[in-house]
Amino acid sequence: MSSRISRLARHTLSRVLDLPPPACDFHVEKSLRVPMRDGVELIADHYAPQTAKPAGTLLVRGPYGRGYPFSALFGSVYAARGYHVVIQSVRGTFGSDGQFDPFVNEVADGADTAAWLRDQAWFTGTFATMGLSYLGFTQWALLTDPPPELRAAVITVGPDDVSGPRWGTGSFGLNDFLGWSDLVGRQEDPNRLRTLVRQAGAQRRVTKASLELPLGAASRALLGDGAPWFESWLEHPDTDDPFWAKLYLRDLLDRAEVPVLLLSGWQDLFVEQTLEHYRMLTGRGVPTGLTVGPWTHGDMMTKAAPTVLRESLDWLATHLADAAPQRRAAVRVHLAGHGWLEMAEWPPVMPTQVLHPQPGGRLAPAAPAAGETATFVYNPADPTPTVGGRLLSPAGGYRDDTELARRADVLTFTGAPLAADLFVVGAPALEVEHSCANPHNDLFVRISQVDRHGESRNISDGYLASAPDSGTVRIELDPVAWTFPKGSRIRVLIAGGSHPRFLRNLGTGEPVAEATTYRTARHTVHLGAATRLVLPAGPRPPSAD
Numbered sequence: 209m210s211s212r213i214s215r216l217a218r219h220t221l222s223r224v225l226d227l228p229p230p231a232c233d234f235h236v237e238k239s240l241r242v243p244m245r246d247g248v249e250l251i252a253d254h255y256a257p258q259t260a261k262p263a264g265t266l267l268v269r270g271p272y273g274r275g276y277p278f279s280a281l282f283g284s285v286y287a288a289r290g291y292h293v294v295i296q297s298v299r300g301t302f303g304s305d306g307q308f309d310p311f312v313n314e315v316a317d318g319a320d321t322a323a324w325l326r327d328q329a330w331f332t333g334t335f336a337t338m339g340l341s342y343l344g345f346t347q348w349a350l351l352t353d354p355p356p357e358l359r360a361a362v363i364t365v366g367p368d369d370v371s372g373p374r375w376g377t378g379s380f381g382l383n384d385f386l387g388w389s390d391l392v393g394r395q396e397d398p399n400r401l402r403t404l405v406r407q408a409g410a411q412r413r414v415t416k417a418s419l420e421l422p423l424g425a426a427s428r429a430l431l432g433d434g435a436p437w438f439e440s441w442l443e444h445p446d447t448d449d450p451f452w453a454k455l456y457l458r459d460l461l462d463r464a465e466v467p468v469l470l471l472s473g474w475q476d477l478f479v480e481q482t483l484e485h486y487r488m489l490t491g492r493g494v495p496t497g498l499t500v501g502p503w504t505h506g507d508m509m510t511k512a513a514p515t516v517l518r519e520s521l522d523w524l525a526t527h528l529a530d531a532a533p534q535r536r537a538a539v540r541v542h543l544a545g546h547g548w549l550e551m552a553e554w555p556p557v558m559p560t561q562v563l564h565p566q567p568g569g570r571l572a573p574a575a576p577a578a579g580e581t582a583t584f585v586y587n588p589a590d591p592t593p594t595v596g597g598r599l600l601s602p603a604g605g606y607r608d609d610t611e612l613a614r615r616a617d618v619l620t621f622t623g624a625p626l627a628a629d630l631f632v633v634g635a636p637a638l639e640v641e642h643s644c645a646n647p648h649n650d651l652f653v654r655i656s657q658v659d660r661h662g663e664s665r666n667i668s669d670g671y672l673a674s675a676p677d678s679g680t681v682r683i684e685l686d687p688v689a690w691t692f693p694k695g696s697r698i699r700v701l702i703a704g705g706s707h708p709r710f711l712r713n714l715g716t717g718e719p720v721a722e723a724t725t726y727r728t729a730r731h732t733v734h735l736g737a738a739t740r741l742v743l744p745a746g747p748r749p750p751s752a753d
Contacts, residue, residue, distance in 0.1 A: 218288050225514040228521060230288035232259040238274075239303065242296060244320045250304040252296035252321075253279075255287035256330060263290035264359075264528030265335035267325065269318060270343035271301040271308060271392060277509055282338065285517060291524070292330055296321060298346065302396065310392075310437055311342075311370055311455045314349035322355040333357065336528055338520060340364035340471075340508050344478075345457075351468075352460040360527035362520045364471040365508050367478045368461065368485065371452035372441050376671030377683070379650065380711040380720070384477060384600040385441055386427055387414045393434020411601050418708040419591075424721030442721040461488065467495035469523040471516055473503025474542070474688060475605045477598040483687055486554055490538075497523060498554060499540045500689070504598075504605040543633065545691030546749055555634040555687070556750030563623060563698065563741045565733070571623035571700055575737040582619050582733045586704025586713075588726045592617050592652065594709040596666045598686060609656055610663050612701065619702040619733060622658055630692040634744030636668055636685040638700065641738040643678040646729035650713045651675045652706040653683050655741070657690075658697040671710055680738045700741055704729055 218230045237254040244250060253274045257263075268282045274295045286293050299317060300308030325331055334357050337347040344366010351361065375381030387410055397403045413430055420426035424439055431438055444451040468489055472482040479500065489496040499519055503512045525531035537550035564575045565582070586592065592615065596607030613620045638653045651672045656664040670685035692698060705712050711720060715727030733739060 218284065225517060227285075227517055228289060231290050232257050232288065234258055234284075234287035236283070242321055242324045244299070244306075244317055248299055248304075248306040250296055250299055250317065250321070251302065252294050253283070254330075255283045255291075255293040255295070257287050257290045257292060259290050261290070262292055262332050264524065265292040265325065265332045266294070266524070267321065267335055267337050268293065268295045268339045268343060269298055269314070269321065269337075269346040270296075270339055271298045271310075272342070272395065273297065273302045281509060281513065281517070286521075286524075289521065290529075292332060294325065308392075311345060314346045315352055315454075315457075318346055318350035319353065319355070322350065322357070326355075326357055334359045334528060336360040336362065336524055338362040338364075338524075340366060341505065345370065348457050348461065351464040351466060352457055354464055354466050358466050360467050360469075360524060362469045362471070362523055363485075364516055365473070365476045365478050365482070365505050367481050368457040369455070369481060371447065371455045373445055373447040373449075373452070373673075374456075376673055376710050378447060379671055379673035380442070380445065381477070381709065382418055382711040383414060383594065383708040386418065386430070386438070386708075387411070387601055389435035389438045390414065390431055393431055411603050414601075415708050421724045422722050439721065443719070445720060458488075462492070464489070465492075465494055467523075467527050469497040469499075469519060471499045471508070471512070471519065473501050473505070473507055473512065474544075474686070475502075475504040475598055476508070477505050477600055477604075479598065480687060483554060486539075490553070497535055497538055501542045502544060505600055506602055506604075541633075541689045543631065543689040543691060543749055545629070545693060546631070549689070549749060551750065555744065558631075558634055558744035558750055559746040561630075561743045561745040563700075563743070564737070565619075565621040565700060565702075565735055565739055565741075567735060569619075569621055571621040571698060571741070575740070576735050578736040580735040582735060584617050584619050584702075584704070584731050586617055586649070586715075586729045586731060588705070588712050588714045588728070590617075591707035591712045592703040592705045594706045597669045597706070597709060599709055606665055606667075608663055609654070609666050609701075613656070613664055613699065615703075617703060621700045621702075623698040625660075625695050625697055626692055628694050628747055630698075630745050630747065631690075631749045632667075632692065632743050632745040633689045633750050635687045636744065637682055637742045638670060638685065638702075639680060639682045639738065639740050639742065640702065641680045641734040641736065642675065643732045643734070644675065644729050645677075646715050646727060647677050648713055648715045648717045648727070649675050649729040649731065650705055650710070651681070651683060651731075652701075652703045652710070653685065654701040655685060656699040656701065657692055658699050660695055664699050669706070671706065673710070673713070698741075702731075702733060704731055
């Protein structure tokens, strides 16, 4: 039973976050054992509301433990509002039996957990799932064959595809995969101080390891005895390799009819997947809500928490407790420089604005004369660095990238000051007529905003691994909802990599884990009508209709 002090804290938090007030007390049954079909038992904690009329049952499955902050954000908040909450550690983590093989066992283990749930005396007859990141993947895994009792899902920054080569377009997300493996491989270290110190220096160590060759040995030196799965990820660079089948659920989700609330941030590493989930579900008539705010992946449990909690409680009350919905529109997105928009669909209808890179580093509406070119050399021994963007690391998000634009291995094209505000809402694209003598080459592109003082900040990125030797390629950039204010300028950057966010192309074609040699790549961008930035942009925000 919770104490008087904890009850007071919950009421205070509710007022601060503008949440519905707690409705009841609760108690916690810890370390329940949940049997799987292969004899493995997973550990779960049950938050039991003290009420004769529970609002429903919630299932949360993840690899990060059952303590704080999950106990507070998923356990206490919802149990105090009448929900039975089960927080389960997936196999091989925090007391659950078996070996942790990331993502591989979640379809079967989720189904077995749902079967156990329906046999519990306190089960309310229907349930919903919720959680973020990996806890979102476990929800998609359950939705591949939804149990009949499943009534709703709240999926926050949750992927259904974690196959390595799909990061970017065909590129391995080195920083995220290596950093996450290092974190998870050591997260159960009983020395909490040592764990905190390691986390504080994690990005520096990941960057250092990612610059060493061979990468397989350098990664293992960083990981130590942890994360035994990492080498297998490096050794399968082909997107269509059967190795990745269990980490790609998209083709299995056509049976899901469960109402889903999707929450993400414009700088979340999975935002493009979230928007594809919205398109996929609404295209089949599945009730779906979409909220995208000005957040990174890490912000979802901090800056975004008030919005996430309010909208989650509303969605669950609507679909589990038959309450009247508070949500007024299917889509809510934050338009930077303007505020929240409520719309009937995504993407909204927007005009198209085209800008062409020009000789001399300019960016203008008219195409330059054919025959003009711009060149740069990508040197994998000194790779173009990552500055901000959609990273799992705290180093991600919106950052000052002025120095990146000044590098010799980056082409920079900057427009004239805008005469009025320009609203960009949707997915930009850069079409590039390009040639490279080295067949092993990548392309990284970025849109930035330049302020009145000449400083720039990243807005949207795109990546193409294994770019063709010659021809015109279209690179889709991150979806955005952004206002370029009057007087600011639009900037386009083109480079041969973004390290360590994406695995650097060493230019030799050697297997990435064992490669020990480099080869530079000289890129030529052909300026003219074929090379152009295509923006979903106009002088007004999109209509709410």
